[in-house]
Amino acid sequence: MSTLANITLPETQKVAIVASLGAPVQIKDHPVTAVDKLLPGQCLLKMVCTGVCHTDLHAAMGDWPVKPITPLIGGHEGVGIIVAIGANTTNSPVKLGDRVGVKWIANSCYNCEQCRKGYEQNCDNVKLSGYTVDGTFSQYLVSWVHSVTPIPENIDSESAASILCAGLTVYRALKYSETTPGDWVVIPGAGGGLGHLAVQYAKYMGRRVIAIDGGEEKHKLCMELGADRWIDFTKCHDIVGEIKKLTDGYGAHAAIVTTASSSGYTQAIDYLRDNGRLMAVGLPAKATLDASIFFTVFKSITIHGSYVGNRQDAMEAVSIAASGAVKCRYQLKKLVDIEKVYEDMAKGKIAGRIVLSIDQ
Numbered sequence: 001m002s003t004l005a006n007i008t009l010p011e012t013q014k015v016a017i018v019a020s021l022g023a024p025v026q027i028k029d030h031p032v033t034a035v036d037k038l039l040p041g042q043c044l045l046k047m048v049c050t051g052v053c054h055t056d057l058h059a060a061m062g063d064w065p066v067k068p069i070t071p072l073i074g075g076h077e078g079v080g081i082i083v084a085i086g087a088n089t090t091n092s093p094v095k096l097g098d099r100v101g102v103k104w105i106a107n108s109c110y111n112c113e114q115c116r117k118g119y120e121q122n123c124d125n126v127k128l129s130g131y132t133v134d135g136t137f138s139q140y141l142v143s144w145v146h147s148v149t150p151i152p153e154n155i156d157s158e159s160a161a162s163i164l165c166a167g168l169t170v171y172r173a174l175k176y177s178e179t180t181p182g183d184w185v186v187i188p189g190a191g192g193g194l195g196h197l198a199v200q201y202a203k204y205m206g207r208r209v210i211a212i213d214g215g216e217e218k219h220k221l222c223m224e225l226g227a228d229r230w231i232d233f234t235k236c237h238d239i240v241g242e243i244k245k246l247t248d249g250y251g252a253h254a255a256i257v258t259t260a261s262s263s264g265y266t267q268a269i270d271y272l273r274d275n276g277r278l279m280a281v282g283l284p285a286k287a288t289l290d291a292s293i294f295f296t297v298f299k300s301i302t303i304h305g306s307y308v309g310n311r312q313d314a315m316e317a318v319s320i321a322a323s324g325a326v327k328c329r330y331q332l333k334k335l336v337d338i339e340k341v342y343e344d345m346a347k348g349k350i351a352g353r354i355v356l357s358i359d360q
């Protein structure tokens with residue numbers, strides 16, 4: 001084992017923890033894993049900051065069919081410094097003192113069929129940050145040297161944090177959307193955490209963007225980020241007709257649906273053009289996709305479930321953000337503010353992202 005020089009690790013830390021699903025999130029003392037308990041391949045991170053994703057709220061509520069562990073320390077888009085590495089760790093791509101990112105895929109086996117094909121998120125033995133293992137709402141976190149994402153020097157930790165889930169997820173969804181420059185991409189949820197980054201990655205890739213969300217603040221944000229057109233779902237009574245009008249009557253080439261409610265999905269098959277792609281990203285709790293089978297076939301529509309991304313996707317998404325082409329719009333708060341953040345998120349009040357600083 002090795003530990004960063006001049007650092008004394010405390011025995012306890014502050015974490016944001018949910019005792020049982022649906023219970024309020026609380027700040028509590030929690031043990032810090034002792035360095036001699038780290039397994040080969042594991043590292044200990046001193047956390048700097050973490051984004052808050054709508055997935056963390058789904059997890060705290062326990063509203064998905066697959067349940068998280070409890071007590072639950074959530075969070076899965078954070079940045080920290082490696083302060084210790086487990087004994088007998090071999091071929092580590094990162095070293096003590098490196099600034100690295102933690103994403104939803106905390107670790108995977110890298111040896112099964114899905115991992116070999118690059119689908120690390122579908123690994124049989126995948127560990128999920130803030131869901132099946134402790135997450136980033138903590139001062140110190142055990143992670144894995146082969147799974148962390150190195151953060152380049154030219155991006156600050158707060159700007160990088162949400163790229164590790166929100167950015168990476170929408171970047172990959174766009175990558176697999178089989179669109180080409182000039183194509184029309186509809187983004188329901190465009191003013192939210194994932195959506196506002198999707199607008200930017202889509203523009204970076206030369207797509208034309210129809211942003212859909214609700215309210216003036218999100219309208220302003222989407223236009224500032226380069227959206228070509230805006231539709232307010234709280235006011236527009238004919239979203240399909242409006243999208244057809246904006247796309248010369250044909251409909252959009254793809255939809256990247258990033259809403260946490262099923263309403264963002266309902267009309268997508270109707271507003272996509274022939275051979276269009278519905279990239280399903282948002283994860284409403286108990287909804288089913290109510291798509292017309294006839295028109296899905298007749299229009300040769302593809303429905304693609306797009307689930308986060310692998311290590312390479314993460315590095316690409318971070319690298320584009322570090323180049324300055326994509327910038328997370330965040331409000332910086334503290335870990336102790338998390339309960340209020342969840343309240344605002346549930347009401348759809350947050351434009352862009354909330355990033356929490358982890359005071360040490």
Ligand code: NAD
Pocket residue numbers: 052053054055056058165166169188189190191192193194195212213214218233258259260261262263264280281282283284306307308309345348350352
């Ligand atoms: P968010 O709350 O920041 O954003 C959701 C946005 O959707 C809000 O701005 C809201 O106003 C908007 N919205 C709600 N109903 C709408 C409608 N009918 N039309 C248009 N916009 C609408 O949430 P987020 O953190 O961006 O996460 C969004 C969803 O994506 C969550 O369900 C989350 O769990 C999921 N997610 C999926 C993946 C994946 O791998 N597929 C990864 C991360 C998050």
Ligand code: ZN
Pocket residue numbers: 053054055056076077104165166
């Ligand atoms: Zn997330």
